[in-house]
Amino acid sequence: MAGVKTAAGWRAHMRGAAVFAVLALGISPALAETLPLDPAREAAVAALIDKARASPPALRVLLRGMPKGGDLHNHLGGAIYAEDFLEWAGDKGFCVKADGLSVEPPPCPAERTIARFSVADEFGYDRLVNAMSTRGWQRGVGRNDVSGHNQFFGSFSRFGPIAGENAKMLAAARRIAAGDNLSYLELDHNTTTLSASFAAAPAGELDAAGLEARYAAEVKALAPLIPAARKELDADEAEAGKAMACGTPRAEPGCKVAVHYLFQAMRALPPTYVYRSLILGFLMVEADPRFVGVNIVMPEDAYPARRDYRLHMAMIRLLAKKHPSVKLTLHAGEVTLGLVPPQDLRDHIEQAVAAGAKRIGHGTGIAFEDNAEATMARMAREGVAVEINLSSNDVILGVKGADHPLNLYRAHGVPVVLSTDDQGVLRSDMTNEYVRAVTEQGLGYAELKKIARAGLHYAFLPGEALWADVAGLKPVAACADLAAPSCAKFLSANEKARLQADLEQRFAAYETVRLARAAGEN
Incomplete structure (x- = not known):
């Protein structure tokens, strides 16, 4: 000065x-x-x-060093860097697959154990990290062969075999958050106990007329799973806390980061699977105060997600009536012109708000909706915040800079929060999202403070607001x-x-x- x-x-x-x-x-x-x-x-x-x-x-x-409030759109599985997954897999004796693009459990030839491969083949290790994230793609590697969308979503299957290290993942996410000066994480996360039950959903057709009867049968079958899921989360949190020395004089900064969870229902699956995942989510939120809401995830442009979008909203409306205390944040509008047919751009955000969403994840396609102005007016009036993911929208949708609707939402009075989405796969962090908000969206410090405050005010945290x-x-x-x-x-x-x-x-x-x-x- x-x-x-x-x-x-x-x-x-x-x-x-x-x-x-x-x-x-x-x-x-x-x-x-x-x-x-x-x-x-x-x-x-x-x-x-x-x-x-x-x-x-x-x-x-x-x-x-700026305090950044809460990260309300953070998928725990995607928050972890490939290098961490590989280290954990190496500790368990995992192997690099023959194609060098993923990993698998042992046994395998000695030269393909992760422990040996990581040291002996530097460029092979780099190729593996690139395959398990968007790191290489963002630097031009393979851009002519695969879209950012496909590279992003394809990464999950490549680190999937080692993504069950929930305690280690919790500790890693809290450490990253502390380094970014976040106060709070609202993590999209399902316990292994509940995720395993999705694939066991009964087969067959399901339409809106059959939702009520299916609900009654599913609740009876699924309720016994909830105690086991809670016990699993107890163990994971205790192990993560021990790893960070929480409650001791050696406690890491991550111990101070508050954490709650959003249950992730899966949308790009057959209707019976989707409905089961939604029901489990509502049951878990009611049973365990650590879970503060339900989300619906997976690619919105996937065929089942597009075909069944109205059915999914009908499922959510019915469950919201039966479980009125459960809060909803819904991925909606994670689409853009050219990615999907025009009819799939017309009203996804509008439908999600009408279904009771208190927050909208992404909302990138708002300008293509038929009733965009009315929907934003309703969001502003009812305090429905939009979770903006600048790096994610750039990589997956190719939407950035002036093409991004962040400032459109702000101009219409819609509450805005910044979030990381899948910072490990995207090779980003919350500070990077704030930097992009300044350099690409023209925000100043006063606007960043409003966003940081909104990250706590519109969180599903228990209790009243300040x-x-x-x-x-x-x-x-x-x-x-x-x-x-x-x-x-x-x-x-x-x-x-x-x-x-x-x-x-x-x-x-x-x-x-x-x-x-x-x-x-x-």
């Missing part, structure tokens, strides 16, 4: 700018005094980020003063509000440190 050479000078500069910044940012002076908000400090950090806008490396240095009006930064009455006993009581009873209050403290610490460093550099 030119002209400010000392800490005392910096404080005087900040006091002198305070009145102007309070008015410019639209924050009342009273609120700025009762919460750790300092509009002048925020404006000064915003200036630093604007100055670095043309340099992604400089932006990353600035944004890595903000009565998150857009206007108006806290609930109990926390008009964060230091008041009434606020301490409120925060202790509400996990969501507790994380939101912590985020404001993190913002204050981050901004203070960034400006102190800037003052020392000038």
Whole structure:
């Protein structure tokens, strides 16, 4: 900050700018005094980020330490880097397949054990990592042979044989999140116990008229699986916590990252399989408070997903009536012009919102929907947030920059959150999503803070929110003063509000440190 050479000078500069910044940012002076908000400090950090806008490396240095709230669209299986999967597979004696593109359980020739192959064949190992992710594809390898869409989704089958290391995966995801200064992960994750039951769904036809009768039969058959699934999650969480030394003086930063789960129903399967996965999801959420909602996943452009989209929404509507406490976030609009026929672009997001979704995953195809403006108006009115995945939409759909609807949603008042989707397969992280939001979407620091706050406000976290009006930064009455006993009581009873209050403290610490460093550099 030119002209400010000392800490005392910096404080005087900040006091002198305070009145102007309070008015410019639209924050009342009273609120700025009762919460750790300092509009002048925020404006000064915003200036630093604007100055670095043309340099992604400089932006990353600035944004890595920025508190980022919650990642609400993070598939645990896709969050893990191929190198980690290969290390775990090597520990279990797995082998590289003869084609060098995947792995398999032992036995195999000694030269194809992962432990030996990884050391003896450097370029073969690189080829294997590229096959198990989009790393090579993003750098031009094989782009003429396979689309980003197919490379992405094809990666899952290649690391599938070693994707059952749920405890290790949980620990890895929390470590990555801590490094990105996230407070919260809402992980898309199914226990092995429940996933294994999908393929055992009864065969046969299923249409909307048969959903009620099938539900009654399925609930009776599936209910006994829930206790075993909960026990499995208990063990996985305990093992992950032990690996990170949680609860000890040696606890890793990842231990502080709060975690809840979204059950993933599978859409690109026969209707009986899809319905069973949805029913299991609703049952699990009702039985286990660690699961806070149900999602529906797999490629939206897959033939069964397109053919049965209306049937899937009918399934969800019926289950939502029977289990009204279960929250929904639905992948919808993960399509774009040319990927699917025109009829599959017309109303997927509209249908998902009508089915009761409280958040929309991706929403990339909104501009192609018949009632796009009415749907966005409803989302804005009802507080239905959209989970924006910039790297994912670029790689899978080829949608980025000005073609991306992030700013279209913002212009229509739709709440927006940034998320990573499958950061291991995509070779990204949350900081990269924030950098892209600045460089490709033109967002500034104030907009990034709103997004970080939204990542907690629109999370399915238990308890009430800190903000009565998150857009206007108006806290609930109990926390008009964060230091008041009434606020301490409120925060202790509400996990969501507790994380939101912590985020404001993190913002204050981050901004203070960034400006102190800037003052020392000038």
